[in-house]
Amino acid sequence: MSSLLNFMTGLSLALIVLVLISVRRAHIRVEYSVSWLGAAVTLLVLSRFRWLLEKLAGALGIADPPLALLLVVGCVFLLVLFRISIVVSELKDANIALAQRVAILEFHLRALDEKAPTPR
Amino acid sequence: MKTAAGADSLLILVPAFNEEEAVGRVVHEVREVVPDVPILVVDDCSWDGTAAVGRAAGADVMTLPHHLGLGGAVQAGYRLAFELGYQYVIRVDGDGQHDPAGLPDILAALKTSGCEMVIGSRFLGGRSYPTGLVRGLGIRIFRLVLRPILGQRVWDPTSGFVGVTRAALEVFSRSFPLEYPEIEALVVLQRRAFRFREVPCRFRPRLAGRSTITALKSMYYILHVLLGVFVNVLKYEGRRRRKRP
Numbered sequence: 001m002s003s004l005l006n007f008m009t010g011l012s013l014a015l016i017v018l019v020l021i022s023v024r025r026a027h028i029r030v031e032y033s034v035s036w037l038g039a040a041v042t043l044l045v046l047s048r049f050r051w052l053l054e055k056l057a058g059a060l061g062i063a064d065p066p067l068a069l070l071l072v073v074g075c076v077f078l079l080v081l082f083r084i085s086i087v088v089s090e091l092k093d094a095n096i097a098l099a100q101r102v103a104i105l106e107f108h109l110r111a112l113d114e115k116a117p118t119p120r
Numbered sequence: 121m122k123t124a125a126g127a128d129s130l131l132i133l134v135p136a137f138n139e140e141e142a143v144g145r146v147v148h149e150v151r152e153v154v155p156d157v158p159i160l161v162v163d164d165c166s167w168d169g170t171a172a173v174g175r176a177a178g179a180d181v182m183t184l185p186h187h188l189g190l191g192g193a194v195q196a197g198y199r200l201a202f203e204l205g206y207q208y209v210i211r212v213d214g215d216g217q218h219d220p221a222g223l224p225d226i227l228a229a230l231k232t233s234g235c236e237m238v239i240g241s242r243f244l245g246g247r248s249y250p251t252g253l254v255r256g257l258g259i260r261i262f263r264l265v266l267r268p269i270l271g272q273r274v275w276d277p278t279s280g281f282v283g284v285t286r287a288a289l290e291v292f293s294r295s296f297p298l299e300y301p302e303i304e305a306l307v308v309l310q311r312r313a314f315r316f317r318e319v320p321c322r323f324r325p326r327l328a329g330r331s332t333i334t335a336l337k338s339m340y341y342i343l344h345v346l347l348g349v350f351v352n353v354l355k356y357e358g359r360r361r362r363k364r365p
Binding site for chain 2: 096099100102103104106107
C-alpha cells in the first residue's frame with residue numbers, strides 16, 4: 001500500500017510542477033490551471049495523510065483504502081475532464097459565431113470593393 | 121446582392137462544400153425557375169473551385185473562413201439574409217438533389233399557408249423515393265419519434281429543401297443545429313409554437329460526386345439526431361418553466 005501511496009505522491013507533485021511550469025510559460029491559462037492544481041493537491045493530501053484516506057474509505061464503505069484513493073482519483077479527473085468539455089463546447093460555439101461573422105463581413109467588403117471605382 | 125426591399129423579398133440559399141461540378145448547374149437551374157431572385161452560395165471552405173464556379177454562374181458567394189459543416193453554413197446564410205432584411209429564404213442544396221421546379225410551390229405555401237416553415241417533401245402522401253436501407257429505417261424512426269413531439273405527421277423529416285419566413289429566420293439566425301440540422305430545426309420551431317407544412321417536391325440523384333454518408337455514418341446520424349431532438353425538447357421546456365411566475 002505504501003508504495004502505491006508514494007507513487008501517488010510523486011504523481012501529484014509532478015502534476016503540480018508541470019501545471020505551474022505551463023502557467024509560467026503561458027501554455028495554459030491561470031483559470032484552467034485551477035482545476036488541475038485542485039486535483040493534484042487532493043491527490044497529494046490523500047496520499048500523505050493515511051488516516052484521512054482510511055476515514056474516507058470507511059465513509060465510502062470500502063475495505064481497502066488504496067481502492068478508495070483510486071476511486072477518488074477517477075472522480076476528480078472525471079470532473080476535470082467534464083469541465084474541459086464545457087470549455088471546449090463554449091469555445092466551439094464562439095468560434096462558429098466568429099467564423100460566420102468574418103464570412104459576412106468579408107462578403108460585405110467584397111461587395112463594397114466591387115462597387116468602388118477602380119483607382120487610376 | 122443588395123439589401124432586400126419589399127414584403128415579398130426572397131433569397132435562394134445554396135450551401136455547398138466541394139461541389140464545383142454541380143453548383144454551377146444548380147445556380148443556372150434556379151435562375152431559370154425564379155429569374156430575378158438573388159442566389160447566395162455559402163461556400164463551406166471548399167478546397168475545390170466551388171466559390172469560383174458559383175460566381176461565374178452569377179450567384180453571390182459567401183465563403184466561410186473554415187469548414188463549419190452543413191448547419192454552420194446554412195446558419196451563416198440565414199444570418200446574412202436576416203441582416204439584409206429578406207422576408208423569405210429557400211434552401212436548395214449545392215449537390216443538385218433538389219429540383220428547383222419545386223421552388224414556386226414552396227414560395228406559394230410560405231406566402232399563403234401562414235406557416236413559418238415549408239418543407240419540400242419526397243414522401244408526402246406515401247410517395248416513394250429510393251433511399252439506402254439504414255437511411256430509410258432512420259426516416260421511419262424519426263417520423264415515429266417526431267409525431268408526438270410536433271403534434272402532426274411529418275413525411276420527410278430529413279429533407280433540406282426547406283423554405284422559411286422572416287419569423288423563423290430570426291430564430292434560426294440565433295439558434296440553429298450545427299450537425300444534421302433538418303430534424304432538430306423542426307423541434308426548435310415547434311418549441312416556439314411555429315408551424316410547418318409539407319409540399320410535394322421532386323428529388324433527384326446528385327448531379328456529380330458521391331455522398332459521404334455511409335451506412336455506419338447513417339447509424340451515427342440516427343443516434344446523434346435522436347439525442348439532439350431530446351436535448352432540444354428538454355432545453356426549451358426548461359426555459360418555459362423558468363419563465364412562469
